[in-house]
Amino acid sequence: MTTRERFITSTAELFGRQGYTGTAVKQIVEAAGAPFGSMYHHFPGGKEQLGVDTLRWSGAIYAQLIDIFYGGGADIVSATAAFFDAAADTVRDADYADACPIATVALEVASTNEPLRQASAEVFESWLASFDDYLRIGGIASPRDVSVSVFTLLEGAFLLARTTRDVAPIRIAGRTAAEVVGAAIPQS
Amino acid sequence: MTTRERFITSTAELFGRQGYTGTAVKQIVEAAGAPFGSMYHHFPGGKEQLGVDTLRWSGAIYAQLIDIFYGGGADIVSATAAFFDAAADTVRDADYADACPIATVALEVASTNEPLRQASAEVFESWLASFDDYLRIGGIASPRDVSVSVFTLLEGAFLLARTTRDVAPIRIAGRTAAEVVGAAIPQS
DNA sequence: TTGGGACTAGAGCGATCACTCTACGCCGAG
DNA sequence: CTCGGCGTAGAGTGATCGCTCTAGTCCCAA
Numbered sequence: 213m214t215t216r217e218r219f220i221t222s223t224a225e226l227f228g229r230q231g232y233t234g235t236a237v238k239q240i241v242e243a244a245g246a247p248f249g250s251m252y253h254h255f256p257g258g259k260e261q262l263g264v265d266t267l268r269w270s271g272a273i274y275a276q277l278i279d280i281f282y283g284g285g286a287d288i289v290s291a292t293a294a295f296f297d298a299a300a301d302t303v304r305d306a307d308y309a310d311a312c313p314i315a316t317v318a319l320e321v322a323s324t325n326e327p328l329r330q331a332s333a334e335v336f337e338s339w340l341a342s343f344d345d346y347l348r349i350g351g352i353a354s355p356r357d358v359s360v361s362v363f364t365l366l367e368g369a370f371l372l373a374r375t376t377r378d379v380a381p382i383r384i385a386g387r388t389a390a391e392v393v394g395a396a397i398p399q400s
Numbered sequence: 401m402t403t404r405e406r407f408i409t410s411t412a413e414l415f416g417r418q419g420y421t422g423t424a425v426k427q428i429v430e431a432a433g434a435p436f437g438s439m440y441h442h443f444p445g446g447k448e449q450l451g452v453d454t455l456r457w458s459g460a461i462y463a464q465l466i467d468i469f470y471g472g473g474a475d476i477v478s479a480t481a482a483f484f485d486a487a488a489d490t491v492r493d494a495d496y497a498d499a500c501p502i503a504t505v506a507l508e509v510a511s512t513n514e515p516l517r518q519a520s521a522e523v524f525e526s527w528l529a530s531f532d533d534y535l536r537i538g539g540i541a542s543p544r545d546v547s548v549s550v551f552t553l554l555e556g557a558f559l560l561a562r563t564t565r566d567v568a569p570i571r572i573a574g575r576t577a578a579e580v581v582g583a584a585i586p587q588s
Numbered sequence: 589t590t591g592g593g594a595c596t597a598g599a600g601c602g603a604t605c606a607c608t609c610t611a612c613g614c615c616g617a618g
Numbered sequence: 619c620t621c622g623g624c625g626t627a628g629a630g631t632g633a634t635c636g637c638t639c640t641a642g643t644c645c646c647a648a
Contacts (some may be wrong), residue, residue, distance in 0.1 A: 217626080231508035233422040237606055250514040252607070253623090259606065309511045315559055316507040320419035322562040323497045333564045341629040359523050360569050364556025372502055372548065373557050374510040376521045388549040391583075392576060403595080425636055435597040440637070442595090447636065589648100596643070604635065610638070618619105 216254045218244040223266040228310025229358040232263055232317045232328065246353045249359050263317065270313040270319035271335030278342050289394045290360060296386025299366065311370035339363065351397045358396045362389045404442045404515065406432040411454040416498025420451055420505045451505065452519045459523030460499040464560025466530050476538035476581045480550060488567040496565050499558035521578065527551065539585045546584045550577045 213221070219248040222243035226235045241248050281295045283342055304312045318332035328350065340359045347355035369385035401409070410431035425447050443450040457514050469483045470476065491499045506520035523524045528547045535543035557573035 229511040318563045319504040320530045323417040360572045368552025368556035375506045
């Protein structure tokens with residue numbers, strides 16, 4: 213892994229746990245095992261540029277997860293259930309840290325940092341667009357209401373699970389999400 | 401309004417926009433129009449105690465909102481739709497700031513500050529418990545799955561709306577929430 | 589009138605913030 | 619072997635962080 217990659221992966225993990233303002237640059241360079249100067253060599257725009265690049269990278273990683281669960285002609289109802297179940301296991305195993313590496317940052321920068329807000333918005337929109345494609349393949353002609361509902365169920369469940377340190381909300385939201393997806397498929 | 405109250409209301413608004421670590425104590429005392437010493441007189445525990453007290457106060461305010469929409473024998477399906485619609489209007493009118501004064505703080509402190517995490521968890525749990533009561537009155541015997549689903553839809557929608565600066569997700573989540581509530585009512 | 593607690597008021601503290609600066613090691617090109 | 623630039627390396631910058639400290643003001647009770 214290159215130094216630049218180590219910066220981004222370390223930052224992604226720290227952002228998921230402590231958010232943007234809560235993460236010090238000093239902490240990032242220590243986690244990346246790199247000196248101070250290297251960071252400003254690879255990211256001349258400083259913390260903000262590193263934040264934007266990290267959000268985009270994390271977004272791409274999660275987009276791959278959507279492909280894994282919904283790609284290959286999987287049934288969209290069971291794929292949804294499996295996705296939430298896997299998320300619940302991941303959150304529990306990570307001791308309720310870094311459920312979604314975007315959400316924490318997105319909320320705190322939405323009204324204070326326009327470049328970061330925009331990067332978050334683009335990542336969310338790319339997830340929804342990708343999810344829409346899979347829902348259409350699954351037979352839902354106008355999927356945006358379904359994709360938004362499933363997305364909000366997942367993100368809200370992450371919030372509740374991390375705060376209460378209990379994965380039950382994720383499993384509950386997963387069952388509801390599967391029902392929402394199933395109800396939107398036209399019956400043959 | 402007393403000085404102490406001005407501290408809490410000012411802090412609540414700042415937390416909703418910038419989160420906990422993103423809000424400086426200096427900023428709080430300026431917003432409250434009070435001197436530095438007053439803050440540490442009223443909140444000897446410093447920023448953390450002020451944070452806990454603010455979370456609890458904000459939680460109580462929102463609990464009143466639940467009572468307004470679901471109390472008085474209102475139909476729980478239309479109350480749910482009305483709640484989300486009102487939330488969408490509020491978020492738009494506030495220029496996408498401070499949708500939920502707890503969520504932003506909750507995410508950033510969930511893994512880093514135990515007193516604040518616990519306060520957030522207690523607020524969320526109190527909302528769910530209150531909401532459960534209204535759902536039971538509305539005819540849902542085991543309402544926890546419904547209350548959690550509606551909660552996650554709302555919080556996820558706030559996240560998406562603030563990030564994309566568009567209230568459409570809140571309206572979409574509201575329709576889904578109303579359907580989830582309606583589907584859980586036993587048919588006579 | 590005077591004493592004392594509640595509260596206001598803000599200068600100043602060490603620590604930490606994001607960031608800049610200069611110097612040096614490495615390595616392929618000529 | 620020498621050169622040049624890419625990247626490593628970390629001490630040092632002013633600004634800001636949360637917080638402490640002492641002094642002063644207010645008002646009610648004795």
